Amino acid sequence: MKEKEFRTASAARGGLLFMQNTPGVALGDRVRLQDYRGQIRNGQVIRSSDDLVLIQVFEGTDDLDLEHTWVRFLDQPFEVPLSPELLGRVFNGVGLPLDGRPPLISPLRRNVQGAPVNPAARAYPREFIQTGISTIDGLNSLVRGQKLPIFSGAGLPHNRLAAQIVRQASLPGEESNFAVVFAAMGVPHTDARFFQDDFEQSGVLTNVVMLMNLASDPPIERLILPRTALTVAEYLAFDLDLHVLVVLSDMTLYAEALREVAMAKGDVPTRKGYPGYLYSDLAEIYERAGRIRDKRGSVTLVPVVSMPSDDLTHPIPDLTGYITEGQIVLSRELHSQGIYPPVAVLPSLSRLMKDGIGADYTRDDHPRVASQLFAAYARALEVRNLAAIIGADELSGADRQYLEFTRAFEERFVRQGEDENRTLADTLAIAWEVLSVLPASALTRLREEDLAKYHRPAEISAPGAEP
Amino acid sequence: MADAPRILEINGPIAVVHLPGARNGEQIRVGNAGLVGEIIELDGPQATAQIYESTEGLRPGEPVAALGHPLSVELGPGLLGSLFDGVQRPLAGMLRASGDRIARGLDLPILDRQKPWHFIPDADLQPGATLRGGERLGMVQETPSISHQILAPPDVAGQLLDLAPEGDYTLEQVIAHVRQGADGAMRRLSLYQRWPVRTPRPYQRRDHAVLPLLTGQRILDTFFPLLKGGKAAVPGPFGAGKTMLQQQIVRWCNAQIVIYVGCGERGNELVDVLETLPRLTDPHNGRPLMERTLMVANTSNMPVVAREASIYVGITMAEYFRDQGYDVVMVADSTSRWAEALREVSARLGQMPAEEGYPAYLASRLSAFYERAGRVRTLSGQFGSISLIGAVSPPGGDFSEPVTNHTKDAIQTFWALSKELADARHYPAVDWSESFSGQIGAAAQWWTENVDARWEGRRAEALALLSQAEELARIVNLVGVEALSSTQRWDLEGAALVREGVLQQSALDEVDSYCSPQKQFLLLNCMLDIVHSGADMLALGVPVQRLLKLPLLAQARRYKSQYANDQLQALQRDAAQALRAALDPLRSEYVAAQNPPAEPQPAP
Structure with missing residues (x-):
């Protein structure tokens, strides 16, 4: 299988390549494509039968032809190499370097899909993280291993807030032993630049792994990027004992890429055209946050979710709220009053706060x-x-x-x-x-x-x- | 070879296989990894199966084997205190077998096969007797509070040949032989049995529910009671405190067995339950809560098909304990996730969607599921009940969506959670105007006999006050509070007193977390007494502004967390005293004025 190259594409649309007569291909298999100009693209099998195989192509199907596209099934799941060298590097969604340095080589490779953590192996998050922001620390406390999204809207300072959290987050009275994984999905170049500068200025850049897919990059790659990011985060947390803060920005753009592929596949649309499995798909990402018993590290997740027309009931913030342990909602009203951070106090919530505060962790009152x-x-x-x-x-x-x-x-x-x-x-x-x-x-x-x-x-x- | 059972296609959790002779609902193992799945559609020699585990890495052409039975659970000693996944695989066992992460294709025994259980046979049952399905064979004291009744499987009928004497037996050992049927086939019975989850277990007949399920939560027990054997739904948008309320029910309700099904919910919250339950004791008998609890956990990142199965696995175990004569509560959090799993599978099969992409059979599946709750006379002649509490997670908090709507048709008690209340941190955020209970009559009878005959009246009075206050609040929002009459302003305060002094209840406050029915009534009574006495004062001519300034009003709001369930006499005494201390001076002042001027009109 691995040695063979196929040239049997029968259709290409919406980031999907349809292959014929490629028997015995495993679901989830990593694929390498070579287009008519000899350029390499990456893909993954998302549906497989003997007469038809569907490949989602992360670089998109633009400028592909059916005649001259060579497809090689690599006989392995989608894996990324992992090593401590990751820290300080910048990659794209499939794990290729964007910082001009050579690709990472390591004997340790893991499937980006991850495997669900056994609920019996989880430890309950209860270590208060001080972010230095009153509306969060006082009213919606964040704890290690929590997933707490920022619900925002166009023009609101979610990026500045996320950057401030990254800068200031610390556990009171403990030597910091942290890393940041920053995953940008479809964000504008300026936003990405903002984060990079911010990390640089605060001197944390050597503790940061950045995964970038900018607004101009192919959207299909956004589907694999958060999975790559969390695979990296899990490695840093559970193999290297670091406390990892993962910022995913922006999950709405991720979900839009998912909708795009779902439409091309012909999935039955449900609310606002999103596929019925959107909840399960988001949960696969968000639920990778947490702590594991007998492991020292933790994965804390702060996804940024922009609410289309500030609508909290839009499927993306709505489903996110059902999976995450609370939410920080930003308010346009406070923002226009010039208040930073414009945290809408009432709809914001931290579900894990109750066990992370009080006499044992913060203060009795x-x-x-x-x-x-x-x-x-x-x-x-x-x-x-x-x-x-x-x-x-x-x-x-x-x-x-x-x-x-x-x-x-x-x-x-x-x-x-x-x-x-x-x-x-x-x-x-x-x-x-x-x-x-x-x-x-x-x-x-x-x-x-x-x-x-x-x-x-x-x-x-x-x-x-x-x- | 062309006819060998094999995989033809894989699409997410759905596999099309070549498997002639398969039955709908039959369990299969697919692929070299041996993943477990279930046949859901047949088309000639082809069958469509949903797979309970991640299908990544499966290839067309890999082998498939039929297992010959539908999805079934094991029922027997060892269930209590356990944690299972959506298809009843023991998560603790999986932890030992595959580490922190769930591996695929594991084949583990569900109940411990090695552990011996002390079996005491039923003294009345002699060899030679005719044994009917569901009849009691004996018992195993599984935990100090629960004696596990060993029942003949419902499909057994025949002559009992022998019954094991008292002693220690493992689950594999035979404890009875039965000769059954026309051909006289021998049936060997052991301490456990299997039952297909999609088939309700049989009983003699249904009976009326009579006793309230007490949860220690005032808004539920006093205002919208659920009976043992009743069906309730808890709908609410995210952040409305659904999970918290359900956890409170799991902790405090007066059922003998509690089954918690975490269906597509958060891993961290489940761990919270897992870590707190062993530390808590049952307020009704002082035993650790874990002894009566059983959990099914299929968190949102675990495979979607097992999520669909999980509520059936839960309810079948509930029926098994019901058949032993226990009152069982099953909490399913959340049925929306179950419905979404149904939708996901149906969409992958290309079925025509009905409402919002849900398949047309959503309503019938939902009501059939809720119908498995109820109080019954079991096959062995005892009474047992299942109270079913299903959480619903309506998208965007919109109660008109299909799952909430169809659920509403299937249940009797509706605990609607409101985002507005939750945003104001009014917990439990049960909205008194949207919620309802169809079981007030039967509940009133119990409260009259066991707590106070005035219960029904006071409850109705409080609800009327609350709804009146809502009207008034609308006026206030338009023209301000000064436009109200004194009595109206006092009613507004009275409703606030009921809201904050009775309805609000902190799950995190040690004293207030569980409230006994007696204390519930006493608190309600105290608040209404204040409201009545205040109205009397107004009639005497006391200005409402003076009443509103009374420190008594803040004091009364703290009663709930100041007096524990065993300090009710003190509460009653102190509350009466505080009321007198606050109002007597006012009364004497105005009565002394003998000819009080006509009641002053409220300031414009």
């Missing part, structure tokens, strides 16, 4: 402070809507306090500098300062001993007495 901030801010936004209708002067005294709280919360707690790295103690101190705008009687989610210890209503003059 942390969970209750977070809960109280959420509840008060939810109430405060209602008040702000009301004020927009009836005018702030018509509000009751209690409501005016909430209005003041909203301002303090957004300006003091949410807003912070792009290079401002707040410790958790800073974050909680600001939280209490903001909560002190409200009277103790409104803070029912806090314990009386918390209030006695931290609540300082006098420090801020209470606005407006009872009418």
